[in-house]
Amino acid sequence: xxxxxxxxxxxxxxxxxxxxxxxxxxxxxxxxxxxxxxxxxxxxxxxxxxxxxxxxxxxxxxxxxxxxxxxxxxxxxxxxxxxxxxxxxxxxxxxxxxxxxxxxxxxxxxxxxxxxxxxxxxxxxxxxxxxxxxxxxxxxxxxxxxxxxxxxxxxxxxxxxxxxxxxxxxxxxxxxxxxxxxxxxxxxxxxxxxxxxxxxxxxxxxxxxxxxxxxxxxxxxxxxxxxxxxxxxxxxxxxxxxxxxxxxxxxxxxxxxxxxxxxxxxxxxxxxxxxxxxxxxxxxxxxxxxxxxxxxxxxxxxxxxxxxxxxxxxxxxxxxxxxxxxxxxxxxxxxxxxxxxxxxxxxxxxxxxxxxxxxxxxxxxxxxxxxxxxxxxxxxxxxxxxxxxxxxxxxxxxx
Numbered sequence: 001x002x003x004x005x006x007x008x009x010x011x012x013x014x015x016x017x018x019x020x021x022x023x024x025x026x027x028x029x030x031x032x033x034x035x036x037x038x039x040x041x042x043x044x045x046x047x048x049x050x051x052x053x054x055x056x057x058x059x060x061x062x063x064x065x066x067x068x069x070x071x072x073x074x075x076x077x078x079x080x081x082x083x084x085x086x087x088x089x090x091x092x093x094x095x096x097x098x099x100x101x102x103x104x105x106x107x108x109x110x111x112x113x114x115x116x117x118x119x120x121x122x123x124x125x126x127x128x129x130x131x132x133x134x135x136x137x138x139x140x141x142x143x144x145x146x147x148x149x150x151x152x153x154x155x156x157x158x159x160x161x162x163x164x165x166x167x168x169x170x171x172x173x174x175x176x177x178x179x180x181x182x183x184x185x186x187x188x189x190x191x192x193x194x195x196x197x198x199x200x201x202x203x204x205x206x207x208x209x210x211x212x213x214x215x216x217x218x219x220x221x222x223x224x225x226x227x228x229x230x231x232x233x234x235x236x237x238x239x240x241x242x243x244x245x246x247x248x249x250x251x252x253x254x255x256x257x258x259x260x261x262x263x264x265x266x267x268x269x270x271x272x273x274x275x276x277x278x279x280x281x282x283x284x285x286x287x288x289x290x291x292x293x294x295x296x297x298x299x300x301x302x303x304x305x306x307x308x309x310x311x312x313x314x315x316x317x318x319x320x321x322x323x324x325x326x327x328x329x330x331x332x333x334x335x336x337x338x339x340x341x342x343x344x345x346x347x348x349x350x351x352x353x354x355x356x357x358x359x360x361x362x363x364x365x366x367x368x369x370x371x372x373x374x375x376x377x378x379x380x381x382x383x384x385x386x387x388x389x390x391x392x393x394x395x396x397x398x399x
Contacts (some may be wrong), residue, residue: 005181031082035082067231099317117165123162169254194387198321251377268321272334280338283341344386346360352372
C-alpha cells in the first residue's frame, strides 16, 4: 500500500533569499487575483469559465507582456499551480453535492497560498550536518531560482519526495515535503469499536465512558488577544509600529493554532492506536457556526449567546480532528465511519426501548429516559447511540 505523508520544517533563508520568496509570493498573489477577476467577469457576462489550460496560456502571455513581464523572474511552476488551485476552488464552489465558498481575492500578508514546487527533480537535499571543517551546520534544500536554503530538520524524511511547498506564517518561512511511502497492508492490533460524541463541555465523549477535555486555546488567550487588538487599533494604519504590532498579533494567533493542532494530533493518535473502528457524527460545522446577526430588516435573536457558541465550536477544531483521525486509522488498518447527527443525544440507548424525546434530556449533562428510566451522562449516551448507528449501517450495507 502506498501512502502520502507530509514533513514540515522551518526554513532559515538569508535576507536575499527571503526577499526573493516574498517577491515570488507577491507574483503568485497577482496571478490569482488577475485570473479570479477574469473568471468573475466572464460569469457576470454569462460566458463559460476558462479552463486551467486556457488560463495557463494566458499566464504565458502575461509573462511576455510589457506590463507584467516581471512575472518571468519568478519560477513558472508555483504560478501554474496557483492557477490550478484557483480552478479547483471555483469548480468546488459549483459542486452541487457539497458546495464550497466561492474563492475571494487575496490580500498582502493575509490568506496567501504557498509556493508549490511540483517537480521532484528540481528539489535537491543536502542533509549533511557538518561542513568540511567539521563544524555543525543546518541541512539545505535547493529550490528553483532560490538556491540552497537552510532548514531545521527535526525528524527523518521518509519515502520519496513528490513535491515541496513553501509557506509564510507569523514571521517565518516553512517548507513542507510531500513524500510517497510504500508500506505493507496494515492490520490493526485491536478489534474494538467506539463511538465519539464531540461537544463543547467535553471535547469528546467516548462510548466506553471516557471523556477527553480540551484546554480551550482561544478562551485561554482571549483577553490577551483583545489587549493586543486594542493596541493595534491605536496605531496609524500601515505605519512601522502598526506593522510590528500586527506581527505580534500574528505570532499569538499562530501559537494558539499550533497548540490546538498539537492536542488534536495527540488525541487522534491515541484513539487510532486503541480502536480499530471509530464512528463520529456527520456534522455540518459551517452551518452550526453560522452567525445569528441577520440583516437590518430582519435582525437575529440571541446574537451574543450564538456568537459565544460559535467561538466555542470553532475553538474545538472538530473537522480537523475528524481529518486527522481518518488518515491515521487508514494508516494503521482501521476505519472511520460517519452517522447522521439528529437525535443521537435524545434517544434511549437501551435496545429494548429506543425512545426518542426532548424530555429525555432535562439538563445539558443529564440523560433520563422518561419511558424506561435509564439514566446516564448525555454525552456518553450520544456516543453509545453513534456506535450503535454505525454498526447498524455496516450490518445493513451490501457486501
